[in-house]
Amino acid sequence: MQKRNLVxxxxxxxxxxxxxxxxxxxxxxxxxxxxxxxxxxxxxxxxIPKNIREKIKNNFEIYxxxxxKKHQDSEKTIKILFALQDxxxxxxxxxxxxxxxxICISTQVGCNMGCKFCASTVDGxxxxxxxxxxxxxxxxxxxxxxxxxxxxxxxxxxxxxDNFTEVLKFIKLVNHPLSLNIGQRHITLSTxxxxxxxxxxxxxxxxxxxxxxxxxxxxxxxxxxxxxGNKYNIRELxxxxxxxxxxxxxxxTFEYALIKGENDTEKDAIxxxxxxxxxxxxxNLIPINPIKEKNYEKAHERSILLFKEKLEAFGIPTTIRKExxxxxxxxxxxxxxxxxxx
Numbered sequence: 001m002q003k004r005n006l007v008x009x010x011x012x013x014x015x016x017x018x019x020x021x022x023x024x025x026x027x028x029x030x031x032x033x034x035x036x037x038x039x040x041x042x043x044x045x046x047x048i049p050k051n052i053r054e055k056i057k058n059n060f061e062i063y064x065x066x067x068x069k070k071h072q073d074s075e076k077t078i079k080i081l082f083a084l085q086d087x088x089x090x091x092x093x094x095x096x097x098x099x100x101x102x103i104c105i106s107t108q109v110g111c112n113m114g115c116k117f118c119a120s121t122v123d124g125x126x127x128x129x130x131x132x133x134x135x136x137x138x139x140x141x142x143x144x145x146x147x148x149x150x151x152x153x154x155x156x157x158x159x160x161x162d163n164f165t166e167v168l169k170f171i172k173l174v175n176h177p178l179s180l181n182i183g184q185r186h187i188t189l190s191t192x193x194x195x196x197x198x199x200x201x202x203x204x205x206x207x208x209x210x211x212x213x214x215x216x217x218x219x220x221x222x223x224x225x226x227x228x229g230n231k232y233n234i235r236e237l238x239x240x241x242x243x244x245x246x247x248x249x250x251x252x253t254f255e256y257a258l259i260k261g262e263n264d265t266e267k268d269a270i271x272x273x274x275x276x277x278x279x280x281x282x283x284n285l286i287p288i289n290p291i292k293e294k295n296y297e298k299a300h301e302r303s304i305l306l307f308k309e310k311l312e313a314f315g316i317p318t319t320i321r322k323e324x325x326x327x328x329x330x331x332x333x334x335x336x337x338x339x340x341x342x
Contacts, residue, residue: 011032030048034048036176036180042062065084065136067144080140080144088109092106094145105152106157107129107154110126113228116296117225125158129158152174154189159191167189189201189209193226193240198210209250238275251281252281258288258303269307283316305320
């Protein structure tokens with residue numbers, strides 16, 4: 001029988017284990033701290049007696065992600081292919097900024113959402129990741145870059161709200177002061193817009209940053225670019241966003257990937273500005289990154305700048321995302337589930 005991995009367990013889980021071993025509660029905290037220091041073996045837990053370690057090893061193990069391949073570009077962007085215990089492959093990206101190190105993690109092996117500009121959806125979803133597999137992407141990346149990760153974005157392969165329970169557990173784990181102690185305001189969750197889950201997330205009243213993939217406010221265009229638009233229309237999505245803002249008092253970021261000839265016209269900009277005007281939000285314009293399965297092209301620079309200008313005329317704070325990692329297929333929309341293009 002396969003032993004249970006300790007990586008991904010929270011203090012409640014560990015308290016239950018310790019109680020069953022008739023040990024004092026403080027042992028659970030010791031276990032917790034060791035696990036999220038990134039150890040590889042239960043025997044590394046030096047302040048836990050050997051007889052207790054042996055009992056733990058009867059049913060549990062520490063399994064860490066395996067590095068399959070590392071690729072780095074000249075812009076201080078590092079992409080790692082990790083192998084999971086079942087040999088599925090995921091990708092994570094670290095970006096080094098002056099203000100700290102950011103990691104973009106995957107939440108699923110593949111993705112079922114089918115967004116047309118995204119390589120992660122090409123072969124669909126294989127399975128959800130566990131909270132342990134998500135947090136270990138951070139632990140392993142810290143080893144690789146020899147530095148602390150201070151910001152986490154859930155924008156890699158997968159739709160985080162389609163893996164709601166494990167993602168929520170991950171957020172609580174990574175935020176815990178005895179674990180990685182990464183503040184919730186340094187965690188960004190990106191979703192294509194699963195409306196019921198936005199309401200559910202709002203009710204937890206977390207302090208994380210919520211990012212919504214918008215990409216068009218025209219119903220037919222959005223449905224073409226993002227199949228989720230066939231299930232939840234723009235009005236339903238905006239109602240959910242308004243609820244989230246009112247519930248959490250947190251600003252939402254709307255991601256808008258600019259595709260030449262698809263959603264980058266002055267009319268598109270004005271329609272977007274009218275929809276978002278007066279909402280506590282920020283718009284992040286993303287020059288589309290190429291993937292070989294689609295012939296979408298990046299919008300012209302003048303179209304991008306005009307789009308920004310039009311949104312700002314409506315009083316909407318707008319930025320253009322700095323392009324990082326596209327040379328190693330590590331930019332937005334380029335992450336996959338295998339060895340392609342490396």
